[in-house]
Amino acid sequence: MRISRCVRWPAVVVAGALAATACGSFEGSTTSGSGSADNLTVSLQFTPRANYSLETDDAFVLSQVGCLETLVKYDAEAGALVPLLATEWVQTEPTAWDFTLRDGVKFQDGTDLTAAAVVASLQYLLQADAPPRAFTPKLITSVEALNDSTVRVRTPEPSALVPFRLASINTGILAPAAYTGTGIDPLSHCTGPYTPVAQTPAQSMTLEGNATYWGGNVPLKSVTARFIPEGATRATQVRTGESQIALGLPASTVPELEGDARIKVSSAFxxxxxxxxxxxxxxxxxxxxxxxxxxxxxxxxxxxxxxxxxxxxxxxxxxxxxxxxxxxxxxxxxxxxxxxxxxxxxxxxxxxxxxxxxxxxxxxxxxxxxxxxxxxxxxxxxxxxxxxxxxxxxxxxxxxxxxxxxxxxxxxxxxxxxxxxxxxxxxxxxxxxxxxxxxxxxxxxxxxxxxxxxxxxxxxxxxxxxxxxxxxxxxxxxxxxxQTTAARLETIESFVDDPLARYAVTPDLTVSNS
Structure with missing residues (x-):
């Protein structure tokens, strides 16, 4: 079955207040295949290779598996910025933007999301040897906590695009304990719906549902993410049922996938x-x-x-x-x-x-x-x-x-x-x-x-x-x-193939028993 959708890329609209003005410390994972309605296995295109450093593309892996979250989110369907860990943002000075944090958010280690924690996470990026392109000292002068729930970001010159920079996956927020000095440890240090509990380096990661997720109850008990660079192998794993979702599939695999009544193929430009x-x-x-x-x-x-x-x-x-x-x-x-x-x-x-x-x-x-x-x-x-x-x-x-x-x-x-x-x-x-x-x-x-x-x-x-x-x-x-092309078993519901490759395992995604 083939599902196509058209994603809007309008003149970008700024939402919210803008409109008004080391390897982780966990080893040895299980890599079970697809199973009950409580469990999900997904085959991802890229392998984390930089000890989950957020200034690298490893940040996208942490976001795709439902661990990492940012202050602001870009809604590709609507073509607009929407709140995530921050509920509003406003340009208070020509070179200053203030972000108000969402109340009641906890990191997966039980500590509170505070302005100080956000500042520490963003300053890590600014001090990195190779800061992410969206958030560098050339673009960002300073980050400071005005109080427990407000973060101010300053720029060297007036910029209309600071909220867009805080929607970059590389600016995801981790608990202070994640920064070990020898790398990033994502174990229990994200704010997202799923918590990393184990990994086999360069092969897979296992996550469990976050029982204290600020967005409410999460539907899955566990998620296994497999890192498989070969597109044909990702497609095969969906056909055999070893994975229930596969991302970034080559065109050559689509005809066979579409011929399988158990599989839904989706694409979007x-x-x-x-x-x-x-x-x-x-x-x-x-x-x-x-x-x-x-x-x-x-x-x-x-x-x-x-x-x-x-x-x-x-x-x-x-x-x-x-x-x-x-x-x-x-x-x-x-x-x-x-x-x-x-x-x-x-x-x-x-x-x-x-x-x-x-x-x-x-x-x-x-x-x-x-x-x-x-x-x-x-x-x-x-x-x-x-x-x-x-x-x-x-x-x-x-x-x-x-x-x-x-x-x-x-x-x-x-x-x-x-x-x-x-x-x-x-x-x-x-x-x-x-x-x-x-x-x-x-x-x-x-x-x-x-x-x-x-x-x-x-x-x-x-x-x-x-x-x-x-x-x-x-x-x-x-x-x-x-185009981006993904395949999933028909038991997967509320999956969206994100055209920006940021999200795969979301709080809305479920697995049915049928």
Missing amino acids: TPRTTGLYFNQSRAPFDNPDVRKAVQAAVDVESITSSVFGGQAHPAIGPFAPTEAWAPDSPPVNRNPDAARRLLTAAGYAPGQLKLTLLAYTERPEFADLAAVIQANLAEIGIDVSVQVSDYSAIEPSLLDGAYDLALLSRNHLTDIADPLGFLTADYSCGGGFNISQYCDPAIDAQLSAANTENDPQRRNAIYADVASQLQADAVTTFIAHE
């Missing part, structure tokens, strides 16, 4: 775009003509219909045409003859360029995608070798600028639920994830203006202009606007 990234810190991609040659050679129409199985649209830039901040631009037409002329103009003869393309296994379609790109570039005289491994193995090369080409799938509302986070991280001169090594002071000035702009429509116009420039300069070859 996401604010995620696959791109071919160039290392512009060195030849040949410091030359825009070479980048434009590659852009003209890649057959995005064929890729979206074959590699993505029709579950993606050809990219027109970093943003899909349905998004409020997307420019009114056509996709780049494939033109191998023009690509060869550009290479000649750049001084490269056929066969002279020999490059390496990096891809990662967590995106199961990337191996096939890399092979298509390899063939496309061979047509214009570029010899490409492909290296595929898990993401953690290639990230150091990306961040150090020690690569030629790389395939990446980037969700542009993950850092914060506004394109500024993505554009700043990936395309500003000092961006925390600027693996392209791209720097244009004019782009930086536009992004700085967007940060202080209170009018969403004006911000969106800036983002659209920046996106047009990125496409015109071939800073990245944008390939596909993606």
Whole structure:
């Protein structure tokens, strides 16, 4: 059975008060499969590899399993910020925002959620060696407790987007005891509906229902989360009943899943775009003509219909045409003859360029995608070798600028639920994830203006202009606007495949006996 839904990506509306103005200390888990209506097993796409440090993507794992919560939540369906651990927020000064905490919330270790605990959690991020892109000392001047229930966040300049930063999963709040000095210990230190009780490192985590959850009774007794990078394996586990939910499934697995009456397949377009990234810190991609040659050679129409199985649209830039901040631009037409002329103009003869393309296994379609790109570039005289491994193995090369080409799938509302986070991280001169090594002071000035702009429509116009420039300069070859696909057994109720990859096991999710 196939279920499709359309997620709204409107001009983002600020809700609440804004509208008015080390490895954990637990080891050795059980990894039982699906069972009674009290128990759930879910297969997740990414494996925690940084000792659950909240400044890393491990924070998303803690959120997906129902452990970690933030002060504010971005409701993707409504396109608005909504309360979570904070019930309201207000800009009390041009450079200050005050957040009022929810009454009666306890951490899973029994201690109270207080402003002091929130401040300690957020200051941990600011003091990290590599702070999360949404919450850095460059963006946040200070965090202080005004009283037991109010937290003030200060910025170096007026910013309309501070509440969006506090909705970032990386700004999730843990009890003070979670910060051990040798890593993060999530055992009993979250506020969410499910409490981690055991783990097998890099394989699985077991959680139990939080009996004191501030949101009320939770329906499941236990949850087992399995970390399975291979998409085909995740799909198989749903078919065999070893898992009841599997996330991030490749298009190649969908037909068989849809043919099983016990399984429901759901999909939704996401604010995620696959791109071919160039290392512009060195030849040949410091030359825009070479980048434009590659852009003209890649057959995005064929890729979206074959590699993505029709579950993606050809990219027109970093943003899909349905998004409020997307420019009114056509996709780049494939033109191998023009690509060869550009290479000649750049001084490269056929066969002279020999490059390496990096891809990662967590995106199961990337191996096939890399092979298509390899063939496309061979047509214009570029010899490409492909290296595929898990993401953690290639990230150091990306961040150090020690690569030629790389395939990446980037969700542009993950850092914060506004394109500024993505554009700043990936395309500003000092961006925390600027693996392209791209720097244009004019782009930086536009992004700085967007940060202080209170009018969403004006911000969106800036983002659209920046996106047009990125496409015109071939800073990245944008390939596909993606869907997310998940599968679940028919006994699973109230599951939503989150397009921002933040949530999977929620307080509403239940397992029936039928």
